Amino acid sequence: MPNSLNPLELIARRWQPSAAFVRRAALATVVMAVIIVVTGGAVRLTQSGLGCSTWPKCTPESLTPTHAMGINGLIEFGNRMLTYVLCAFVGLFIIAARARHPRRRSLTRLGWAQFWIVMGNAVWGGIVVLTGLNPYLVAAHFLLSTTLLTVAVLSWQRAGEGDDAPRDVATRPVGQLAWLLVAATGALTVIGTVVTGTGPHAGDAHKVHRIPLNWQEITQLHVDFVYIVVGLTVALWFALRAVKAPATARRRVLELLACIALQGVIGYVQYFLGLPEIVIGLHMLGSTLVWIAVLRVALSLRDRGPLPEDGPADGDAPAAAADGEPAEPQVASASSR
Template sequence: MPNTWNPFELIARRWQPSAAFVRRAALATVVMSVVIVVTGGAVRLTQSGLGCSTWPKCTPDSLTPTAAMGINGLIEFGNRLLTYVLCAFIGVFIIAARARAPRRRSLTRLGWAMFWVVMGNAVWGGIVVLTGLNPYLVAAHFLLTTALLTVSVLAWRRAAEGDEAPRDLVSRPVRQLSGLLVLATGALTVLGTVVTGAGPHAGDAKKVHRIPVDWHEITQLHVDFVYIVVGLSVALWFTLRAVKAPAAPRRMVLELFGCIAVQGVIGYVQYFAGLPEIVVGLHMLVSTLVWICVLRIHLALRDRGPVPAGDGETSGPKAEVPAPAEAGATAPQPAAGASSR
């Protein structure tokens, strides 16, 4: 017997969102995750990391910033308020995924995973403030935000596909190559946090402890990993063409090339121009786009069938069945009444 006191159950009885609405709600969480990364960077680049001197209050005596704290207090407090906006978007996604029939537990679990990552990162951000912007904790704070972005991209993808067992659209070595690209890009992101922790933008005008490594050397290592990511991307592009992979992942690799090209230009400009704040902020923005592109490519190389049709809905149009990835392989056949991708 359904639980009449369950608010999600009550909403589901009165509202049946479309599959398109659930996908848009998932995309909104991706956009907000990017916004949080960029605004968090703005806090550091404007030296507002300690704009609020404590946590969870802004000052020991005030929940909100005071006039004496100036613009830095407003920037730091504004970034804290954006956490509530992000939670609202995640809440809409959870409610929409829960209300839609048939119920897909995989989507609601991803939504709750996003929520708990946000809650954990909020507490972690408080610890960052209480420890005076410890660079190692700041780096972990950014990586937790990257984890949120990863889960939101996965939810966005899952909202556009079914719940069948994953079926590779290319051979296993090609999937492994895309997985290697994900790992290399993840390592590049981690190195970026080390560069930030050792670089001049400490997040506050006062003397803040930095990671004790040579900033120029760690930056060079970061650049070396950029070349690795570029090389793997080029290799993946030619491999996908060689095995006649579906058009979607090949197009996504081209999008990745565009993001990498823009990021490369921004990277060299910020290095030779002395790290101007606005350029560093753009670098952070495009880094999130690169990560999104890499994740989408990897997820696009497998298929989980069509989105389950809700009440009064029909399955979408059949997608093109990809050509076999290997010589002599048999083209996969779509299940009866379902579309294949």
């Protein structure tokens, strides 16, 4: 009965987005995930981390920042409001994925995973404020944003491929090398959050607790992992050439090398210039681009077949055959459920 249908089901009966639209909606969530990381960094680098003194309100008496709070309150509150924009883009992806026929439950699950990560990270951000920018919680806040970016990239990838069982396009050792590269890049990201937690930019003008480690030693460890990632990336490129892997995979490794090189230049610039805020912001942007690139490398080493062909909307009856016999069952639609 139509009255028993949920809103997503009703939309799916009236709107048939193209596969290209679903993929663009997925890409939009990737872009927004990057923006939320960069703007979150801007909050810290402008010393606006406690621009709103509490959560979920901005002050104990006001939901929004007051004039007396100045620019810091506006920056912190603006970053909170950006979460709603992010939710809107995630919601668009969920709706488009649900309305697309044949229905692909894997896409809607990825969309809902993004939504709940956003909600969880919003609450975590509130805890960060309430604990006075505890550096360990700030690091976890960034890593949750990286988790959101990971799911968004996976959604983007899945929106452009089929639902066949994954098939390796290179030998198993090459695939293992690719995932080792992903793991090393993940470790590099985690160490980067520790560098941030020991560094001078605590996120607020007042004294804020820092991670009690030597900043230069942690930075050197971070640099060491950069060399490990570079070495693994170069090794992977030669391995892909040796096994004559598809050109797409080799091209994505070169894209990753370009991102790493740019990020390395930015890293050395910020170190020798004494950590200027604008350069640190660029470094945070670079970290998201490196992570996207390394995920795309690993995901390029599998093939899941072509996208399912367009099928009828849920509940539509198959068209009858011209001679009056029952129509053939919609195999493509059924197999995708």
